[in-house]
Amino acid sequence: MWPAKKFMENSPQRVVECADALVWLESQSKETLAGSSLVASMPDISEFGNLSLKEWKEWFTNTASLIMSRTPDDGVVVFYQSDIKYEGEWIDKGYLVQKAAETHGLALLWHKIVCRVAPGIATFGKPAYSHILCFSKNIRLHDMSKSTPDVIGDLGEKTWVRGMGLENCLMITKFIKTQTTSTRVVHPFCGEGAILAAAQYNGLDGLGIERSPKRADKARQLQISDDKKWITHT
Numbered sequence: 001m002w003p004a005k006k007f008m009e010n011s012p013q014r015v016v017e018c019a020d021a022l023v024w025l026e027s028q029s030k031e032t033l034a035g036s037s038l039v040a041s042m043p044d045i046s047e048f049g050n051l052s053l054k055e056w057k058e059w060f061t062n063t064a065s066l067i068m069s070r071t072p073d074d075g076v077v078v079f080y081q082s083d084i085k086y087e088g089e090w091i092d093k094g095y096l097v098q099k100a101a102e103t104h105g106l107a108l109l110w111h112k113i114v115c116r117v118a119p120g121i122a123t124f125g126k127p128a129y130s131h132i133l134c135f136s137k138n139i140r141l142h143d144m145s146k147s148t149p150d151v152i153g154d155l156g157e158k159t160w161v162r163g164m165g166l167e168n169c170l171m172i173t174k175f176i177k178t179q180t181t182s183t184r185v186v187h188p189f190c191g192e193g194a195i196l197a198a199a200q201y202n203g204l205d206g207l208g209i210e211r212s213p214k215r216a217d218k219a220r221q222l223q224i225s226d227d228k229k230w231i232t233h234t
Contacts, residue, residue: 012206013206015208016207016210018213021211025070025188033072033075036075036182038187039080040064040077041080042081042093042189045086053086060093064100071137074137076175078135079135081097083127084126104137106137112149112151113129113130113152114129114130114131115128115153116129136180152167154167159230163191163194170228185205186206186208188209193222200223221233
């Protein structure tokens with residue numbers, strides 16, 4: 001458990017815990033994560049060689065539910081997910097996330113589509129777009145002048161194949177900075193830390209959870225330059 005007072009002493013700062021995200025989340029509560037909004041991009045079935053499709057769907061919705069249950073009522077939780085095509089079946093992860101949200105009474109504030117390739121190009125294996133869905137218990141968006149595009153043509157430069165993309169990460173963290181009272185972004189399954197770097201760039205603290213020591217180390221170091229380029233250290 002991370003002591004909130006200590007975390008906020010030198011804002012903005014970044015902490016990456018090398019741990020199992022589910023175990024870590026189960027040890028937290030809304031109270032311990034006060035002042036935070038959460039961002040998640042959960043693994044798909046290709047990373048679970050021993051699970052059937054049904055078992056993975058249950059894992060996915062249960063994990064989304066756990067993340068939502070740890071989101072403070074005055075914060076938001078943002079999911080970035082790419083659908084998959086599995087043995088001839090289209091698996092809609094946006095639908096699975098919204099199923100979990102209904103059980104917790106979280107409202108969908110926005111649902112954006114990010115193009116992974118240019119429109120009009122056929123893809124095989126994975127769909128040509130990803131979902132970004134934002135939920136909250138108490139926050140509602142009434143100022144339409146702050147709206148941003150629902151279809152994003154380019155997610156931006158990625159640091160690795162599963163990365164969320166620079167422009168995408170900056171958009172999500174800017175939204176949290178400008179339209180919530182959160183001062184910290186918590187990112188379970190943080191990978192190489194793109195969201196954490198974007199949070200710091202936008203003046204927010206970041207706390208990431210990543211079980212891979214190699215990726216956790218990269219997540220501690222990744223930066224964004226003043227001209228919006230990734231700065232990686234090898």
